[in-house]
Amino acid sequence: MSITFVSSPWALDRDADLPLLLDAAHQRGIDAEITVWDDPAVEWQAYDAVVVRSCWDYTTRRDEFLAWAASVPRLHNSHEVLAWNTDKVYLRQIEAAGVPIIETRWDIADGDDLGDHAEWVVKPTISAGSKDTARWESPADVYAHSAALVAAGRTSMTQPYISSVDEEGETAMLFFGGEFSHAIRKGPILTRGEGIRQDRDGRGENGMRTPTPAQHEVARAALAAVDEVLGHPADLSYARVDLVTSADGSPLVIELELTEPYLFLVLAEDGAGRLVDAVAARI
Known part of the structure; x- marks a missing residue:
């Protein structure tokens, strides 16, 4: 059995998950290596599984990446x-499915209409790492940011800034092969008044977290919605x-990451092994 974990040139030294995945595969007697998605020398058909990992440059090369x-x-x-x-317009579809x-x-x-909120977040629907994203107090800044994205041929999305993030952070729930693996507290990364930045790193102030039953329920609903939208099991x-966490204490989905999410395997005991097992089970 052979697996390759696929990255991008500039992420090879930044993705701390990669060596853990290699080790986990080798411990299970699986041939595994790391490749770069746009390397023309790679013979992709030679692998039993090609696992997209840190292809973090796809946002500026999406058509090429999808081809x-x-x-x-x-x-x-x-x-x-x-x-x-x-493209984060998928949020419309999972919302329509009841998530x-x-x-x-x-x-x-x-x-x-921006709604009655103290702050807003504006970002493009095709982005990663909070690039071209900002937190605004002024409606004028919201309008200007959105207009700039649209003028550049991009789709913009505007959301209220959820104040609980400043103290509680976000909860990232990881599932491998459809089974819950671990959850992470992601610290806040958007600072009031800093405007648009391109150098944020969401892998910093993070730690393990035990999700609530309500968070499990919403996460499961989001995954079920993928099957509903696609019309078949997404596998x-x-x-x-x-x-x-909303003002009334209920969980809300901010993103559903199925392409190249950082998995925080450095924080999860044998999380890499669980992912390798999930991939191997599909071979």
Whole structure:
């Protein structure tokens, strides 16, 4: 059995999950290596499983990345899932399926209703690592940020800033092969007044967390919604459901990451082994 974990050139030294996945595979007698998705020398058909991991440059090369994904046999997660999940407009569909998400407005223009909130977050629907994202107190800044994204041919999304994030952070729930693996507290990364930055790193102030029953319920509903939207089981090898806590204490989905989420394996005892086992079970 052979597996390759796929990264991008600049992420090779940044993704701390990769060596843990290699070790876990080797401990199980599985041939495993790390490859780069846009390396033309790689013979993808030679692997029993091609597992997308830290392809973090896809946001500026999405068409190229998805064309590559469509050409790769035995891809985890599938090309269909990646095509759907790499644009956050998917939130509309999981909300329609009954999953509670953060209140979201799309392509806000000057004068549009922003809702009665103290702060807002504006970001493009195709992005990663909080790039081109900012937290605003002024409606004028919200309108200007959204307008700039739309003028650049991008879809913008505007959400109220959830104040609980400042103290509680986000809860990232990790599932491998459909089974819950571990959960992480992700510390806040958007600072009031800093505007748009391109150098944020969401892998910093994090630690293990025990999810509540309500968080488990919403995370499971989000994963079930993927099957409903696609019209068949998505057969996910990995998934990360990011949740925040609303003012009334209920969990809301902020993102459903099925493409290249950081998995925080450095914090989860044998988390890498659970992912390798989930992939191997699908071979």
